[in-house]
Amino acid sequence: MAQRQRVVVIGGGFAGFTAVRTLSRIAKGAIEIVLINPTDYFLYLPLLPEVAAGILDPRKVAVPLAGDYPGVRHLLATADTVDIEARRVKCTDAEGNHRELGYDRLVITVGSVNKLLPVPGVAEYALGFRSIAEALYLRDHLIRQVELADASDDPEERKARCTFVVVGAGYTGTEVAAQGQLLTLDIREHRPRLRDRPMRWILADIAPRILPELDERLSRASHRTLSERGMEIRTGTSVAEVTAEGVKLSDGEFVATKSLIWCVGVRPDPMVESLGLPTVKGRLVVDEYLRVPGHPEIFSCGDAAAVPDLTRPGRYTAMTAQHAGRQGRRAARNIAASYGHGELRPYKHKDLGFVVDLGGTGAAADPLGIPLSGMVAKVVTRGYHLLAIPRNRLRIAGSWLLDLLAPRQTVQLDVVRSPATPLTHTTPEAAHSRDGNPPKAGASAKTGASAKRSDS
Template identity: 75%
Template structure:
C-alpha cells in the first residue's frame, strides 16, 4: 500500500460519497482511496423530513459506508486543516485524537453548514435541520409541545406550544412545514384534552414566493397545497428577534411560540476559507474540470466548490444535491484521468427537473420540464428517491407502505437533547435541496 498513490476524499456527502464509489470502480485497486468523514454513513438528507414526521426509521436514510464503498478506506474523522505545501491533512478522529494524512490527490467535498444570520436570539432559540440528530430532536420536540399544551391550564401557553414557525421556504423548509403540520394535526386529533385548540404553523421567508428556485407554477401549487391545510405563508418577511417566549417578525408581529426551525439555507464549510486558495462567496474556485487553478492535484466538488456553470456562462452551479452527485461522478473520472485510466472531461449538466414532497398524497415536480402536482407528482417524487438511494430501497418502500395503512406512533424517544443540536454547529452534512437525477 505504501507504493500506491493515495487519493484522499474529504467529506462523505453526495459529492464525496459518489466520488469514492465511482473512483473505486475505475481504479480497481491501482490507487489507494481514503474517504475522511465524521460519520460511518452517507446521509440521504432529502428524506430527512419524513424521519422527523415519523414516517421513516432514521436508519433508512443512513447508508453505511462499509459495503457501499468497496475498496475505499474510511477514516472516521473531521478535517481540521490542510498543508498544501506538504500535501497533508490534519484531522481529529471520533475520540478526539489528532493525526496527519498525506495525499497525492485531494478531493475537497466537505459540503456546507447552517447559514446563520445576525438575528438576535436565533442561535440560542432556533434549531436547524441538517442531520439525523436534528430530525429526531424536532420530532420529539413537536410531540412534547403538544403533550405539554394538553397539560397546561393557561390558554396563552397552550396556544404558544401549539404554534410552530419555520424560517426559510426553500426545499427543506417547505417539506419540514408540510410534514410537521400533518404530524401535529394527527396528534391534535388523538389528544382529547386539546379538542378545539387551534394548531398554527407559519412558513416565513424574505423571498416573494415559496420555493423561489422552482418554476412559478410549481411554487404556486405548493403554496396552495399548504395554504389549504392551514399553513400561514409569510413571504417578504423575516425574523427580527427570537426569544424563549416567541418570535418577532420583521412586519412587527410577535408570534408566541416554543418552536423555531431554521431552514434558511447553507454556507460552505469554514475549512474552505482556511485553505488560502481563491474562493467565490466562500466556495473553493475550480475550473470546468473541477480542478483548482494552480493546484492540479486538488479537486473540488459539491457545496464546497464554485464550479463554472457551462450552461450559464459567468455563473456557478447551485448548491444542490443534483449538482453534488453529478460532480462527484465527474471528479472521479477526472481523478482517474490524471492516472491515465479515463478521459478528462469538463462538468456540464442537463437539468432534469426537481421534486418537492408536500406530505400526504401531495407533491410538486417538473421531470424533464413537465409540471406535475398531486398524486402523479407524488409518484414521481417517491420513484426518484428510490432510484437515487444507493441502498435500502426495499426498507424505505416498506416504511411508506406501513405509513399508508397504519397510524403513526406518536411517542417521544428522548434520544437527543437540545444541547446536542446547537444551531451554530459547524459539522458539515449535505447539499440542500432535492433534485431529480
C-alpha cells in the same frame, strides 16, 4: 495505475460519497482511497423531513460508508487543516486523537453548513435541520409541545405550544413545515382536550413566493396545497428577533411560540476559506475539470466548490444534491484520467428538474421541465428518491406502504437532548466536542453561543 497511490477525500456527502464509489469501481483496488468523514454513513438529506415526521426510521436514510468498495478506507475523523505544500491532511478522530496523512490527490467535498443571519436570539432559540440528530430532536420537540399543551390549563401557554414557525420556504423549509404540520395534527387526534385547538403553522420567507427555485406554477400549486391545510404563508417576511417567549417578525407582529425551525439555507463549510486558496462567496474556485487552478492534484466539487456552469456562461452551478452527485462522479473519473485511465472531461449538466414532497398526497415536481402536482407529482417524487438513494430502497418503500395502512406512532424517543443540536455555523456532526461527547449544556461548538432552547 500500476503504482498504488493515495487519494484522500474530505467529506462523505453527496459529492464525496459518489466520488469514492465511482473511483473505487474504476481503480478496482489499484489506488488507496481514504475517506475522512465524522460519521460512518452517507446521509440522504432529501428524506430527512420524513424522519422528523416519524414516517421513516433514521437508519433508512443513512447509507454505510463501509461497503463493498475495493481500496476504500474510511477514517472516522474531522479534517482540521491541509498543508498544501507538503500534501498532508491533519485531522482529529472521534476519540480526540490527532493524526495526519499524506496524499497524492486530494478531493475537497466538505459540503455546507447552516447559514445564520445576524438576528438576535436565533443561535440560542432556533432549531436547525441538517442532521439525523436534529431531525430526531425536532420530532420529539413537536410531540412534546403538543403533550405539554394538553397538560396545561393556561390558555396562553397552550396557544404558544401549539404554534410553530418555520423560517425559509425553500425545499427544506417547505417540506419540514408540510410534514411537521401533519405530524402535529396526528398527535392532536390522541389528545381529546386539544381537539378544538388549532395547530398553527407559519411558513415565512423574505422571498416573494415559496419555493422560488421552482416554476411559478408549481410554487402556486404548493402554496394552494399548504394554505388549504390551514398553514399561514408569510412571503416578504423575515425574523427580527427571537426570545424564549416567541418570535418577532419583520412586519412587527410578535408570535408567541416555543418552536422556531430555522431552514434559511446553507453556506460553504468554513474550512474552505481556511485553505488559503481563491474562493468565491466561500466556495473554492475550480476549473471546468473540477481542479483547483495551480494545484492539479487538488479537486473539489459539491457545495464547497464554485464550479463553472457551462450551460450558463459566467455563472456557477447551484448548491444542490443533483449537481453534487454528478460532480462527484466526474471528479472521480478525472482523477482516474490523471493516472492514465480514461479521458479528462469538463463538468457539464443542466438541471433535470426538482421534486418537493408536501406530505400526505401532496407534492410538486417538474421533471424535464414538465410541471406536475398532486398525486402524479407524489409518485414521481417518491420514484425519484428510490432511484437516487444508493441503498435501503425496499425498506423505504415498505415504510411508505405501512404509513398508508397504519397510523404513525407518536411517542417521544428521547434519544437526543438539546445541547447535542446547537444551531451554529459548524456542521451538525462537528457539534460534538473533540472527545466524542455532546457539548456541555449552555455552550455550542466553536461559536460559544449558549444553548438556551427549552421544552419546559
